[in-house]
Structures are given as structure tokens and as C-alpha cells.
Amino acid sequence: MTLHVTRSAGGTESDPAVVFIHGFPFNSAMWQPQLEALPPGWRGLAPDLRGFGRSELGADRGELPSGSRTGGRVALPDEPVLTMDRMADDVAELIKTEAASPAVICGLSMGGYLAFSLWRRHPQLVRALVLADTRADPDSDEARENRARTAASARESGARPVATAMLPLLLSERTLDERPEVGDAVRDMILDTPRETLVAALAGLAARRDSTDTLSTITVPALVLVGENDGLTPLALAEAMVERLPQARLQVIPGAGHVANLENPEAFNAALVEFLDSL
Numbered sequence: 001m002t003l004h005v006t007r008s009a010g011g012t013e014s015d016p017a018v019v020f021i022h023g024f025p026f027n028s029a030m031w032q033p034q035l036e037a038l039p040p041g042w043r044g045l046a047p048d049l050r051g052f053g054r055s056e057l058g059a060d061r062g063e064l065p066s067g068s069r070t071g072g073r074v075a076l077p078d079e080p081v082l083t084m085d086r087m088a089d090d091v092a093e094l095i096k097t098e099a100a101s102p103a104v105i106c107g108l109s110m111g112g113y114l115a116f117s118l119w120r121r122h123p124q125l126v127r128a129l130v131l132a133d134t135r136a137d138p139d140s141d142e143a144r145e146n147r148a149r150t151a152a153s154a155r156e157s158g159a160r161p162v163a164t165a166m167l168p169l170l171l172s173e174r175t176l177d178e179r180p181e182v183g184d185a186v187r188d189m190i191l192d193t194p195r196e197t198l199v200a201a202l203a204g205l206a207a208r209r210d211s212t213d214t215l216s217t218i219t220v221p222a223l224v225l226v227g228e229n230d231g232l233t234p235l236a237l238a239e240a241m242v243e244r245l246p247q248a249r250l251q252v253i254p255g256a257g258h259v260a261n262l263e264n265p266e267a268f269n270a271a272l273v274e275f276l277d278s279l
């Protein structure tokens with residue numbers, strides 16, 4: 001499986017890489033402001049994860065560990081599941097193929113779940129982590145039921161009802177009022193996601209494991225970012241992660257909701273660049 005990758009204009013093949021991992025249900029387009037802001041000496045790689053953007057879904061989507069819970073109807077018995085581990089292994093292949101040395105991994109939300117999986121499975125490929133608007137704990141029963149409902153509507157009607165339901169949860173009121181172009185960009189990414197990918201990824205999200213115990217094993221530097229008004233993965237969850245991470249710093253992104261890198265790219269980029277400079 002070869003992932004489609006959006007690359008920064010600057011940086012050479014021998015420069016260390018920052019690999020940007022998008023959230024659900026987005027694609028690499030969300031990282032454009034960050035790819036443009038990388039300082040000299042760094043190269044940016046933003047893959048479209050399997051099934052998203054311009055990458056194929058493929059037949060091999062991963063095995064669920066026994067005992068995993070997907071919330072009953074998230075996936076029907078004959079529907080394959082897009083697991084966090086499968087997507088993390090795809091990112092590992094990308095780093096092995098394209099990066100000269102271990103990469104800084106910057107993941108937002110689902111991208112953060114993948115970053116935890118990547119650390120557990122391929123720690124030698126990880127130089128540092130940026131964990132944006134994400135969480136270490138797994139889905140609650142209620143969250144799994146919500147995913148089952150979202151999967152049912154995606155199966156039935158595709159991405160449009162998913163976009164309508166998710167948009168007000170993803171973005172802060174300030175973004176929705178003052179930066180409608182950000183809402184349009186996020187809606188476009190959701191509408192670009194095939195229904196088969198939505199259903200398979202929702203099942204993978206519902207079945208993801210608890211990463212809380214992984215946090216204390218993360219011996220590389222970590223930067224935790226969270227939108228000031230992120231209602232999906234709020235500040236308290238970011239603070240709880242920072243308490244367990246051995247080498248982490250927390251920065252709140254003013255005025256932003258859950259998609260902080262697009263809602264306040266100036267503050268997000270300043271924090272990212274300062275972190276890269278510190279490595």
C-alpha cells in the first residue's frame with residue numbers, strides 16, 4: 001500500500017522529517033498551513049491515510065485484537081475494520097522509505113491515536129511527538145454507540161450527514177462566525193471521504209485500545225497542544241496526558257476548537273516551530 005503524500009516545498013531528503021498525521025475524517029490538506037511554516041532544516045510529509053484523500057482503502061485493513069469492542073453495529077460482520085495499528089504501520093513504512101532518520105510525529109486527534117500506536121510498534125522511528133487535540137483513553141460505551149449511529153448514517157447516505165453533524169462539534173464558535181472559509185475547508189475534507197472509509201474507520205476508532213499506560217513509556221520529548229475551546233478533547237484531557245508523559249509541555253491554542261491547526265495556525269505554528277528548535 002503506497003500512501004499519497006503531500007510534501008513541504010522546502011527541505012531536502014537529508015533533512016529530518018516532520019510527519020503530519022491527520023484526524024478523522026480529514027486528509028493531508030489540513031496540514032497545508034504547517035507544511036508552509038516549517039523552518040529551514042526540516043522537511044514535512046503529510047500522508048493521506050489509507051482510504052482518505054487520494055490514498056486507496058485497500059483490502060488489508062488490520063486485525064482487531066481479540067476481545068475488542070466496536071460497539072455492535074459500528075461494523076457489520078462482513079465489513080472490514082480500519083484499525084489504528086494498520087494505519088500506524090502504513091506511516092511506519094512511509095518513514096522507513098522516505099525519512100533519513102527518526103521523524104517528529106505530529107498527530108491531531110485520530111492522528112494522535114496513531115502516534116501512540118506508532119510509538120508502541122515502531123519506537124525507533126520516532127524522534128519526538130506533537131500531540132494535538134487528542135486523548136489517550138479509549139471510547140466510552142456512549143461514544144461507541146454514537147459511532148454506531150454515525151456509521152449507520154454514513155452507510156445509508158454517505159458523508160453529507162456526517163459533515164452536518166460533526167462541523168459544529170469540530171470548530172469553535174469563533175471560527176464558525178469569523179472564519180467561514182475554515183468551516184468550508186473542513187466540510188470539503190469530510191465530503192471527500194468515501195462512505196466505506198467512514199464506516200471502516202469508525203469501527204477502528206471504536207475498537208482502539210487504551211493508550212493511558214503508553215504515556216509513561218514515551219521517553220522522547222512531547223508537545224501537547226489543545227484548542228482553548230476544544231469540546232471533543234478538552235483541556236482537562238490534555239493536562240492529564242502531560243502529567244503522565246515524562247518529557248512534555250502543554251500549550252493552549254487561543255480561540256480554537258478541535259481543529260486547532262486550521263483555526264489558529266499562527267499560534268499552532270509558533271508552538272510547533274519553537275518545539276522543533278528545541279530538539
Ligand code: MLT
Pocket residue numbers: 022023024025108109110111205232258
Ligand atoms: C478526530 O478529529 O480525529 C476525531 O474527533 C477522533 C475521534 O472521533 O475520536
